[in-house]
Amino acid sequence: MRWEGNRESDNVEDVRGEGGGGGGGFGFGGRSIGIGTIVIALIGGWLLGVNPLTILGLLSGGGGPAQVSQQQHQPRQESAAEAREFKLMKVVLADTEDVWTDLFRQNGGTYQKPKLKIFSGSYPTACGMGRSATGPFYCPGDKDVYIDLDFFRLMEQRFHAPGEFAQAYVLAHEVGHHVQNLMGISDKVHHAQQNSSERQGNALSVRLELQADCFAGVWAYHANRARSIIEKGDVEAALNAATAIGDDTLQKQAGGEVVPDSFTHGSSAQRVRWFTRGIESGEISQCNTFEARQL
Template identity: 45%
Template sequence: MKWRGRRGSRNIEDRRSMGGVGGGLSIFGVLIVLGIGYFFGIDVTPLLQATGVGTQESQPAEITEADERAGQFVSVTLADTEEVWADIFRRQVGEAYRPATLVLYKGVTQSPCGGASGATGPFYCPADRKIYLDTAFFTQMERRMGAGGDFAAAYVVAHEVAHHVQNELGILGQANQIRAQSSEERANAISVRIELQADCYSGIWARAAEARFGSLEPGDLDEALNAAKQIGDDTLQRNAGRVPQPHTFTHGTSEQRQRWFATGYNEGDVRACDTFSANRL
């Protein structure tokens, strides 16, 4: 992916020098986090496991050269999404696009949707319209999931931005409202449709970025498709030594995630990403 030397986004909130902040959660705090996570569709289980109850000391984090490079990469990628979605909203939606803010952190930070840590992975919080990302996740993708490459990392950013797009279109709020009133199995099924639509929107972004910036290089799409494969629910459960349980899926299978990304890339139209009306996911 060609990104060096290009414009970065102004919508970056860099908290990395702050290090880990905040203490452990009280029982009341745990209940709040669980409620927010359920309503907004965020899996907070890893957070609760990582946080526990007690006190965490705040220590300034060292910003390495790799951190600086990753931050610049994310900033350029975010800027690309801003230009692409502003154009798509103007042409296909007939409305102005309001970009999200992306919070870069290192270790632990806080959001209205609960705490963020390396265990939670990147996520979008509708409450403050911000994306939370510890760039160490890119290293985890490469070393633990076999999903390396700069465009695989760009796909992660684009996917979280896609949740913001859903929020701007009113889709995310409606879907999460229904989830909050549903059984666990039905809520999971709705979550899958949310995530697959975000994958489809990511494909739309990839197509537009290629046409608008000429930033894609040979092998980039393969990196994104491989990342989609490695973070499919069935693949993650198999890699954890478990038999895949479809009723527990919240993001979709590897095949589904790849196919919906490809749909967005091939069609380039938000109407092609209506996973909520699709008979086949």
């Protein structure tokens, strides 16, 4: 991915070592579970001998608030890899700002830029206590995106999804949730979920997540046209990341059966399909997962 030398966003805050205490569960979509929640459920199930779906239910708010350590996180030495990842996140966020500002303007709107907070361990948010175990996430309550850079190590080492463009995809996906919030989509989904069964609520969650994948593709399309950021193998890296964190793939890796009704993010094929749709079209209108007959 070609990104060095490009503009860096000023809307990035390093809050590593500033984690707060206190409890507070972290539910869907901020009420939203982050892109890594199912990943953590899989790992927790493997380590503890517990069904990953049980852990997923707890992480998504189904089992009551989780307890978070009261211990403050101490500042740590930043590695060269983390320093590079931090700078990459600043550049990618700037790219999303430029792309979505233009797209909102073209449609008669004004884009409100989110803030990205790089944290470690746990950190208090308007959506409750954010935790590394949640993976990267967006909180509509404060309109901030939260990322623990350790998640990228997890992507590379355990899920074999390396690459800077794959990391950029993760951030662009979370910014996609911010776009949904600004467009009023998130509120409509959350309201509908309150009056639906668990199965119906999961289905709505899948459509919300797949649309965020598509929005990530829309960003990539326009950023590449403007700044030629994509190199050979980059798109494949992003698709590999989307595949690695598909609900069906994670359930298979956990050693259990695939239960589509429990999906909250979409299958690997669905995630690939909608990211591809966004990056090939570059059009917001092509990302209407809520009216799509087939995901």
